[in-house]
Amino acid sequence: MNSIRQVPSRVKSKRTETILGAEREHFEKQQLSSISKAINSTETPLKEKHARRIILGTHREKGAYTFWSYAVGLPLPSSAIVSWKFCHVLHKIMRDGHRNVSMLPFEFSNYLHGYGQLVCLYSKLLCTKMEFHTKHSEIPASLEATDEVLERTAGTDINNVFQLTVEVFDYMDAELRLAEAVLRQLNMSIAISTLTSGQCKLAPLIQVIQDCSHLYHYTVKLLFKLHACLPADTLQGHRERFHEQFHSLKTFLNKARDMLYFKRLIQIPGLPDSPPNFLRASALAEHVKPMVVIPDEEELEEQEEDEPEPLIDVSEAQPSMASQPQVLASDLQIEHLKREIELLKAELEKIKGEAQRYITQLKSQINSLETELEEQRAQKQRTLVENEQLRMELEAIRRRNTEHESMQTSFVEAEKRSQATELRYNKLKEKHAELVANHAELLRKSADTVKMLSATQQTQEEIEQTKQQLAFQVERVRQESDMKVSIHEDQLQQKLLDEQFALLQATVTEAENIIQDAVATLDDPLHINSSSSPDYLISRAEATLNSIDKLQVGHSEYVKRMRDAGSLVRALTKFSHLTADTIISGSATAHMAHTDDADRLTEHCKTCATQSLQYLRNLKSKASLKGADPTSIQAAVQKILRIGQDLRPKGIDVGKEELGDVVDKEMAATSAAIEEAVRRIDVSRKGTKLFIRHRKTAIRLLVLASTDLQKEIVESGRGAASVREFYARNSRWTEGLISASKAVGWGATQMVDSADKVVLHTGKYEELIVCSHEIAASTAQLVAASKVKADRGSKKLGVLQHASRHVNEMAANVVASTKTGQDQIVDKGTMDFSGMSLIKLKKEEMESQVCSFFFFFVTCIMKL
Numbered sequence: 001m002n003s004i005r006q007v008p009s010r011v012k013s014k015r016t017e018t019i020l021g022a023e024r025e026h027f028e029k030q031q032l033s034s035i036s037k038a039i040n041s042t043e044t045p046l047k048e049k050h051a052r053r054i055i056l057g058t059h060r061e062k063g064a065y066t067f068w069s070y071a072v073g074l075p076l077p078s079s080a081i082v083s084w085k086f087c088h089v090l091h092k093i094m095r096d097g098h099r100n101v102s103m104l105p106f107e108f109s110n111y112l113h114g115y116g117q118l119v120c121l122y123s124k125l126l127c128t129k130m131e132f133h134t135k136h137s138e139i140p141a142s143l144e145a146t147d148e149v150l151e152r153t154a155g156t157d158i159n160n161v162f163q164l165t166v167e168v169f170d171y172m173d174a175e176l177r178l179a180e181a182v183l184r185q186l187n188m189s190i191a192i193s194t195l196t197s198g199q200c201k202l203a204p205l206i207q208v209i210q211d212c213s214h215l216y217h218y219t220v221k222l223l224f225k226l227h228a229c230l231p232a233d234t235l236q237g238h239r240e241r242f243h244e245q246f247h248s249l250k251t252f253l254n255k256a257r258d259m260l261y262f263k264r265l266i267q268i269p270g271l272p273d274s275p276p277n278f279l280r281a282s283a284l285a286e287h288v289k290p291m292v293v294i295p296d297e298e299e300l301e302e303q304e305e306d307e308p309e310p311l312i313d314v315s316e317a318q319p320s321m322a323s324q325p326q327v328l329a330s331d332l333q334i335e336h337l338k339r340e341i342e343l344l345k346a347e348l349e350k351i352k353g354e355a356q357r358y359i360t361q362l363k364s365q366i367n368s369l370e371t372e373l374e375e376q377r378a379q380k381q382r383t384l385v386e387n388e389q390l391r392m393e394l395e396a397i398r399r400r401n402t403e404h405e406s407m408q409t410s411f412v413e414a415e416k417r418s419q420a421t422e423l424r425y426n427k428l429k430e431k432h433a434e435l436v437a438n439h440a441e442l443l444r445k446s447a448d449t450v451k452m453l454s455a456t457q458q459t460q461e462e463i464e465q466t467k468q469q470l471a472f473q474v475e476r477v478r479q480e481s482d483m484k485v486s487i488h489e490d491q492l493q494q495k496l497l498d499e500q501f502a503l504l505q506a507t508v509t510e511a512e513n514i515i516q517d518a519v520a521t522l523d524d525p526l527h528i529n530s531s532s533s534p535d536y537l538i539s540r541a542e543a544t545l546n547s548i549d550k551l552q553v554g555h556s557e558y559v560k561r562m563r564d565a566g567s568l569v570r571a572l573t574k575f576s577h578l579t580a581d582t583i584i585s586g587s588a589t590a591h592m593a594h595t596d597d598a599d600r601l602t603e604h605c606k607t608c609a610t611q612s613l614q615y616l617r618n619l620k621s622k623a624s625l626k627g628a629d630p631t632s633i634q635a636a637v638q639k640i641l642r643i644g645q646d647l648r649p650k651g652i653d654v655g656k657e658e659l660g661d662v663v664d665k666e667m668a669a670t671s672a673a674i675e676e677a678v679r680r681i682d683v684s685r686k687g688t689k690l691f692i693r694h695r696k697t698a699i700r701l702l703v704l705a706s707t708d709l710q711k712e713i714v715e716s717g718r719g720a721a722s723v724r725e726f727y728a729r730n731s732r733w734t735e736g737l738i739s740a741s742k743a744v745g746w747g748a749t750q751m752v753d754s755a756d757k758v759v760l761h762t763g764k765y766e767e768l769i770v771c772s773h774e775i776a777a778s779t780a781q782l783v784a785a786s787k788v789k790a791d792r793g794s795k796k797l798g799v800l801q802h803a804s805r806h807v808n809e810m811a812a813n814v815v816a817s818t819k820t821g822q823d824q825i826v827d828k829g830t831m832d833f834s835g836m837s838l839i840k841l842k843k844e845e846m847e848s849q850v851c852s853f854f855f856f857f858v859t860c861i862m863k864l
Contacts, residue, residue, distance in 0.1 A: 143214035267293035511576030518580035532588035
């Protein structure tokens with residue numbers, strides 16, 4: 001029987017589950033349809049009916065789980081328009097959706113970064129909005145909170161009020177940066193707000209205007225509260241930042257008010273001509289909260305329904321339309337323009353009706369404001385009357401006090417006259433009683449003495465009581481004075497700590513801006529063409545590591561003694577500049593490296609920037625200040641340093657103890673190359689002697705001077721060590737000498753090859769010019785290498801320099817002769833047969849100059 005009775009309940013529960021499942025499936029289909037229509041790749045503005053369905057769905061499921069489950073599959077990295085619309089929809093549901101919407105998306109926050117400039121700014125704004133409303137859950141995401149809620153959120157602690165003001169400033173900066181970026185990308189020379197592409201970018205600014213109106217009101221309230229508790233000099237930075245935001249917001253609202261797109265969607269408020277004067281407390285009463293008026297959603301939905309939705313995606317249909325005949329495309333375009341004209345006419349009529357309705361609303365608001373103004377005037381009049389009555393009462397009280405004082409004076413005078421009369425009466429009585437018996441006189445005198453004694457005792461008691469009261473008052477005043485001094489000292493100590501912490505916060509903020517600017521430079525297109533050397537990167541990285549050590553020392557000193565933040569501030573300033581320089585230099589060096597090294601170097605630079613910003617954020621909070629550790633930054637910089645060292649040009653891969661042997665080998669190879677060049681020149685010239693006696697003498701002097709100078713350098717520099725040890729100790733100089741010797745050998749061989757090609761008419765004269773320049777440069781390099789280790793006053797060095805100048809002069813002669821012969825060959829087309837012998841003559845002269853210069857150069861260098 002029990003089982004039979006349970007059958008209907010089971011059937012009923014199954015039916016209920018089936019109904020609920022069907023409803024849930026229908027709800028999800030409806031939500032997915034609305035989301036897909038709201039977030040697509042078509043460059044059109046968001047329709048309010050789709051956004052409203054998504055918002056109602058968040059209230060139904062008390063969150064945004066369906067929205068986020070669909071958002072994970074959106075192609076955000078591949079489409080900037082989809083990313084832009086996604087941020088717009090997320091902004092709307094955060095403002096008007098369920099309150100749990102702003103609590104969920106932290107696990108999806110990685111979907112909000114890096115897809116274009118506007119999307120990046122919008123993503124940063126949404127992240128800032130989430131962080132703010134998560135930290136201050138009393139303020140709803142729509143920012144529609146009363147002044148009491150704002151006061152309760154700020155609290156009574158002035159530090160909390162200060163921190164909340166800074167957060168509201170950051171919130172407003174994120175809103176204004178997005179608005180300025182959108183307006184900056186629009187072409188104001190055309191009616192951009194009437195195009196769907198422009199409306200797609202302008203649509204999210206409606207929520208930005210709503211947020212900015214509330215944030216502006218919050219900022220004014222908080223700044224007036226801060227000025228009531230803190231001195232004006234401390235808040236100078238806050239006032240300057242507010243003035244910048246005020247002018248930026250006013251400019252943005254004025255531009256938006258002039259756009260046709262916003263006139264039918266939102267009533268934009270205006271700001272006063274000048275910002276509020278926070279130094280005058282009464283200016284708070286003059287502040288008027290800007291009110292944003294949004295038309296009813298039903299009217300907006302009717303306007304949107306009048307516009308037909310496309311049956312297919314226009315972006316996908318464009319390739320097929322391009323394949324149709326030109327005539328059909330033009331007809332379709334004409335038809336499309338006609339429909340747009342009709343739509344614009346209808347929209348114009350709607351705008352006129354809306355304008356009339358707005359005028360009516362404004363008139364009603366004006367009437368209500370005038371009524372409120374009249375009430376305030378009446379209240380002011382009543383207050384003036386009450387003040388006048390109080391003033392009259394005060395005057396009456398003063399008059400009564402004056403009359404009372406005059407009556408007391410009259411009473412004292414009357415008492416004095418009474419005493420004088422009584423005194424005269426006593427004197428008469430005494431004269432009348434002189435005849436009274438002496439016994440009565442003695443009794444009277446005895447009674448007077450007793451009275452005087454009692455009066456004296458009473459006076460002494462009163463004096464003693466007065467002394468005790470005065471001593472008690474003095475002790476109480478001294479205690480109160482000590483207490484006030486102690487309280488004042490505590491206040492000064494706390495003020496000092498607050499000022500030092502505020503200085504640290506300002507320095508940290510400036511350091512964050514410097515590093516953020518360096519990070520922004522990495523994505524700057526102008527930075528792509530810049531380059532840097534690995535040596536400069538290594539110097540910057542080493543300097544950054546040194547600054548991190550000093551930063552750790554300054555941090556430990558500040559944690560131990562927080563009254564002085566000077567060393568930490570100086571270390572932070574140096575650290576921020578050097579870190580930014582290292583990041584920019586690393587990115588510039590990556591442009592010159594291979595792909596793998598460049599990717600690793602860029603990644604380490606970004607990691608260094610991220611760790612640096614995280615460390616600076618830890619320094620900004622008192623809770624995490626003591627635990628801030630730059631070890632991760634140091635590790636990132638060390639990785640950059642290692643990559644920079646790997647990117648340095650590799651020198652001769654030999655040990656220092658082998659450098660002497662390498663020098664001897666390279667010198668021997670250079671001598672062999674020069675001797676081979678001499679032999680080839682001798683064979684090509686067929687034994688012709690081209691030198692005169694004084695040139696041989698100069699060559700012999702140059703050889704002797706070069707040999708003597710080299711011996712002098714080695715003997716004077718090696719001391720008690722051997723020649724090989726001298727070369728090993730001066731490895732960098734030895735590598736330069738080896739490089740110069742290689743250049744000399746190559747120049748000699750190349751000179752002979754170029755001369756052979758010119759003689760055989762298979763080469764160019766420009767090759768001889770290049771070889772002449774190379775030989776002159778190699779000679780200069782050898783002289784420079786010798787000059788590094790030679791004494792400044794060495795006479796042998798002067799002789800060698802003179803010989804080098806002679807080599808340079810002969811190189812110049814070869815270049816001049818080559819150019820002259822080349823010019824004559826160019827003009828040979830216009831010359832006659834007799835001129836051909838002159839050309840040959842000049843050519844022979846040039847070849848002789850080349851051979852002479854080469855023999856002279858070889859003789860000068862062969863022994864060096």
